[in-house]
Amino acid sequence: MNRYTVAVLVNNQFGVLNRVTSMFRRRRFNISSLTVSETETSELSRITVVFDGDDAGKQQLINHLYKLPDVCSIKEFSDDNSVSFELLLIKMKNETKSREDIRGAADAFGAIIVDYSKDYMMFRLTETTKRIDDFINLMREFTILEICRTGSVSLERSSTTIRQIINL
Amino acid sequence: MLLSGADIIVKILIEQGCDTVFGYPGGQALNIYDSLYAHSNEINHILTAHEQGAAHAADGYARATGRVGVVFSTSGPGATNLVTGIATAYLDSIPLIAICGNVPTTHIGTDSFQEIDITGITLPITKHNYFVNDVEDLADILREAFRLAKSGRPGPVLIDVPKDVQIAKCEYEFQPAVEKEEPFAAKNDRINEAAKIINAAKQPYIYFGGGLITANAQAEMLALAEKIDAPIGCSLMGLSAIPTDYPRFLGMQGMHGHYTSSMAMHNADLILSLGVRFNDRVTGNRQKFATGAKIIHIDVDGSELFKTVDAVCGLRGDVKLTLEKLLPMLKENKKPEWRVKVEAFRQEEESCLDKREGLTPRKVILILNKYLGENTAVCTDVGQHQMWAAQNLNFKTPRRFISSGGLGTMGFGFGAAIGAAFGTKERSVLVTGDGSFGMNLNELATAVRYNIPIVILIMNNGVLGMVRQWQTLFYNKHYSNSVLERKTDFTAFAKSFGANGEAVTTPEELDEALSRAFRAEGPYIIDCKIDKDEFVLPMLPPGGSMDDIITNLEVEQ
Known part of the structure; x- marks a missing residue:
């Protein structure tokens, strides 16, 4: 099993996310993270999908995605050629005995306090998936109330863009 | 010209060259049907007994003509009844447009009466589908649908039109019919590579499929x-792409293919594959499939390359244009030794042909062959009769064998035969079994109403023959729910619907019945009794390879 990150540029229309994710379902790929947003033009949306699988299946999936009329282009990312980040919000129980330890760990990871009350603290962390996993694992020593993370967003390390490969 | 959405639908169909549509009206399609009423001198609507029949008819029409088939239905159950028909067309890459009515946009998402999310349902079985929100988009969507349906690898496209969009008005301007996307040849470096491999081959074999007919590359x-x-x-x-009696043609291969073609493929050192997708029914066990052969695969759909078998050379492009470029690069080459080998396979096949007396399945099809004209479309359902027809029918013209290959839809044939008769404007033939025929025999009402000449040849064995064959061979003769035990009198059934029919039990009777059937004005049923323990042979057992082929079977009764 390998982990893949693929960006799919699509027409910004209702139902298009369903068409794309349905292709993953049909090939029985489990999506581990998914982000969708409008792009530099409102006509196009960008879907970033992280999933596990094998090479042949992944290639088959990409070939099939290309057949969807709403798919404009697809780009596959590797750690070497891209920058990927995700955003974590994490809510921790605020207790005297653990307060300083949690804040110390958050400082070490660069997580910022975005809300604070006598019962809880909320941190924000923008980091790579690996670093976010590490931070969450560290927080498991204390009392996690709730977690929400966005999934990866990725861009290629170069001046070329995903739009330049439209209509392969 | 200010027109309603419903009028725009009909106008665009006419503009796109569609003269025949199949369908069934209903509450949310009333406006479309009102427009059909107004344009009945320009477009012909065929009312079927059931929407499934309409979908198969549009599909049969498309297969017989190469044009886009069109089917109408209302919302809800009308739309869901199309689903099997759309899936059948999808698996066989048939250009089809399905236009469904739906509840008004104000009611969408409220579980209104006869509301269904048909674009959701058909997502995995269409090339694309549309929900029309605004009448201003309607004309463009319809034209785009035609372009998509017939371009590249053809397929079905569904358009869901809510009732208020059918009623709303907007400007319509006539446009000429859309062209399909310009076909392209495979890349030159790939063609060079393929040419080298072909020139080095000693025992090449050509394997083609439906894509060859679509590309018209015969x-x-x-x-x-x-x-x-x-x-x-x-x-x-x-099948039917090239005449069956073409000397180099060895016939269909695969699970129930001809021994000669399957053996030639198995022994080849090169398989040149054109417009095919290496279905499991063709390859058997993929690990043991043609292990000594290099595979060159040419297909217009790049996602078919390397999908199920490892080709050494995959060429994405139009088969016709690619072959045109490839041809001049090939050396003229005689291969007498390979010919001798193939001839030996042919003689082996000849020796195990079924030559029994009486009304054997092979004999039924051979007698039918005598009556087929150059232009007669033969449609089938799915099961043993389909394989017997595929093995023994004599084809002369492309697009004259119409059968559900990919989805294997029992009940496909009758609708398809109706569509094919309209498409060819000639008598069509339905070869079916009593099981398959039972699924959509309601369409006899349609064939009678429009007085469509269809010869319906039911190979009646009282069982679900293909299921029984598997139960005999692989399930210890546990004939679980495959014995029909019905008391249907197909002759009386024909008469009750206003058609004619007769039952036959000998080759002579069949011959005479066919001579009457091929002169009949409307549909004519021949209830042809065959034995329940006939087998389709040869047979590649599931998961087997050519080494496991079964050519002869004596089963104890």
Whole structure:
């Protein structure tokens, strides 16, 4: 099993996310993270999908995605050629005995306090998936109330863009 | 011209050259049907007994003509009844447009009466589908749908039109019919590579499928076969592309294919594959499939390359244009030794042909062959009769064998035969079994109403023959729910619907019945009794390879 990150540029229309994710379902790929947003033009949306699988299946999936009329282009990312980040919000129980330890760990990871009350603290962390996993694992020593993370967003390390490969 | 959405639908169909649609009206399609009423001198609507029949008819029409088939239905159950028909067309890459009515946009998402999310349901079985929100988008969507349906690898497209969009008005301007996307040849470096492999081959074999017919590349394929001295075989979907009696043609291959073509493919050192997708029914066990052969695969759909078998060379492009470029790069080459080998396979096949007396399945089809004209479309349902027809029918013209290959839809044939008769404007033939025929025999009402000449040949064995064959061979003769035990009198059934029919039990009776059926004005049923323990042979057992082929079977009663 390998982990893949693929960006799919699509027409910004209702139902298009369903068409794309349905292709993953049909090939029985489990999506581990998914982000969708409008792009530099409102006509196009960008879907970033992280999933596990094998090479042949992944290639088959990409070939099939290309057949969807709403798919404009697809780009596959590797750690070497891209920058990927995700955003974590994490809510921790605020207790005297653990307060300083949690804040110390958050400082070490660069997580910022975005809300604070006598019962809880909320941190924000923008980091790579690996670093976010590490931070969450560290927080498991204390009392996690709730977690929400966005999934990866990725861009290629170069001046070329995903739009330049439209209509392969 | 200010027109309603419903009028725009009909106008665009006319503009796109569609003269016949199949369908069934209903509450949310009333406006469309009102427009059909107004344009009944320009467009012909065929009312079927059931929407499934309409979908198969539009599909049969498309297969017989190469044009886009069109089917109408209302919302809800009308739309869901199309689903099997759309899926059948999808699996066999048939250009089809389905237009469904739906509840008004104000009611969408409220579980209104006869509301269904048909675009959601058909997502995995259409090339694309549309929900029309605004009448201003309607004309463009319809034209785009035609372009998509017939471009590249064809397929079905569904358009869901809510009732208020059918009523709303907007400006319509006539446009000429959309062209399909310009086909392209495979890349030159790939063609060079393929040419090298072909020129080095000693035992080449050409395997083509439905894609060859879509690309209309028969002449190029035959020129290539002559040049490199290669035998030819095809998948079920390729049948009728070239005349059955073409000397190099060895017939269909695969699970129930001809021994000669399957053996030639198995022994080849090169398989040149044109417009095929290496279905499991063709390859058997993929690990043991043609292990000694290099595979060159040409297909317009790049996602088919390397999908199920490892080709050494995959060429994405139009088969015709690619072969045109490939041909001049090939060396003229005679392969007498390969010919001798293939001839030996042919003689082996000849020796195990079914030559029994009486009304054997092979005999039924051979007698039918005598009556087929150059232009007669033969449609089938799915099961043993389909394989017997595929093995023994004599084809002369492309698009004259119409069968559900990919989805294997029992109940496909009758609708398809109705569509094919409208498409060819000639008598069509339905070869079916009593099981398959039972699924959509309601369409006899349609055939009678429009007085469509269809010869319906039911190979009646009282069982679900293919299921029984598997139960005999692999399930210890546990005939679980495959014995029909019905008391249907197909002759009386024909008469009750206003058609004619007769039952036959001997080759002579069949011959005479066919001579009456092929002169009949409307549909004519021949209830042809065959034995329940006939087998389709040869047979590649599931998961087996050519080494496991069964050519002869004596089953104890």
